[in-house]
Amino acid sequence: MSIKFLAEDDRPREKFLSKGKNSLSDSELLAIIMGSGSREETAVELARRILTSVNNNWSQLSLLSVKDLMKFKGIGEVKAISISTALEIGRRKAGQEIPEKSSISKSNDAYLILKNHLSDLRTEEFWAIFLNQSNKVIHLSKLTQGGINQSIVDARVLFKTALDHFSTGIIIAHNHPSGNLNPSREDLDITQKIKEAGKTLNIQLLDHLIITQNSYYSFADEGVL
Template identity: 85%
Template sequence: MSIKFLAEDDRPREKFLLKGKNSLSDSELLAIIMGSGSREESAVELARTILNSVNNNWHQLSLLTIKDLMKFKGVGEVKAISIATALEIGRRRSAQEIPEKPQISCSKEAYDILKIHLSDLRTEEFWAVFLNQSNKVIHFSQLTQGGISQSIVDVRILFKTALEHFSTGLIIAHNHPSGNKKPSAEDISITKKIKDAGNLMNIQLLDHLIITQNSYLSFADEGLL
C-alpha cells in the first residue's frame, strides 16, 4: 500500500508538510524512508513492526544487516538499503562537529564574505547576509540579478527570507561593475526603504556595501545609514 492511499491522518509526508518534522513519530519517519508498506500492512504499520523488533531503538536498528531487514515481509532489497542508508547518514551527522558560524563585527568582514560572489560580475546583483543576535551569519543569498546598470530589489522577498531564518540583523550588498563606488540616488533610496521596513519588524539593517572589483564602500562606515 503506497503512502498516498493511506488515511489522511496516517500520511507521514503530508503530516511533515502540515505540522513539521517534529510532529512525526519514529514509525512515521521510518515509513517515509521506506515509501510503502506490504499488502498486509501500511508503511506506518510496517515501520512500527520493524521498530518494535529492536525495542524502538535506532541504534539497535542500525546494527541490522540488509539480510536482517529483508526478513520483514514487505521489505525488499531496495527498502532495506534505503533504511540502512538513512541510518548511516544519521551516524555520520552525529560524528561531525557543527561548523562555527562566522561572526561579523565590521564592514571588512562582511566584504570578505561577499566579494567572492560580487566583485567580478559584469551585471549588478543584490545579495543579503542574515545574522542572529550575536551577529553570526545564519544565511546569505542572492536576491536579485539585474541588467548592466541596476538590480531591482523586492523588499518583501528580503524580509520574507529574514523571517524564515529568524534573523535579527541583516547586511545588504550589491556590486557596481563600472568600478564607481559612489552610491546612486536609487542606492540611497532603497537603503532607507529597507532600514525603515526593518525597524518596523525589529530586524536591524547593519550595513549596505557597494562592491567593486577591488574595493568597497560601506554605508555604515560613511555615516549613510
C-alpha cells in the same frame, strides 16, 4: 601536430604526477585545463600568451567571456568553455571557504564574505547576509540579478527570507560593474526604505555595501545609513 608538440603538451601532466600540483606554474595549470595547443604553439605557450594578455591575473581572466577567449588563435569553443568552467569552479570554491557561522563585527568582515560572489561580475546582483543576535552569519542569499546598471530588490522578499531564518540583523550588498563606488540616488533610497521597514519587524539593517572588483563602500562606515 608533431610528436614534439604532443610531448610538450603532456609535460605539465607529468610534472603534476611527479612533483605535485603546487609545482606547476600558472601557464602549466591553464595548459592542463585546455588539454592541447595548436599547430603553431604548445599548450603551455598558448596558455602563457593568454595569461600575459591579462597581466597574469586570474581575476582578470575570469572576466573574459567565451567569445572573448575564442579571439585567441588556438582557442575554440570547447577550450573556451573549459577555461570559463574551471574559473567558475574556483570562484565557487573560494566562496565556500568562508565559514557559515562566521561572526561579523565590521564592514570588512562582510566584504570578505561577499567579494567572491560580487567583485568579478559584469551585471549587478543584490545579496544579503542574515545574522542572529550575536551577529553570526546564519544565511547568505542572492536576491536579484539585474542588468549592467541596476538590480532592484523587493523589500518583501528580503524580509520574508529574514523571517524564514529568524534573523535579527541583515547586511545588504550589491556590485557596481562600472567600478564606481559612489552610491546612486536609487541606492540611497532603497537603503532607507529597507532600514525603515526593518524597524517595524525589529530586524536591523546593519550595513549596505557597494562592491567593485578591488574595493567596497560601506554605508555604515560613511555614516549615511
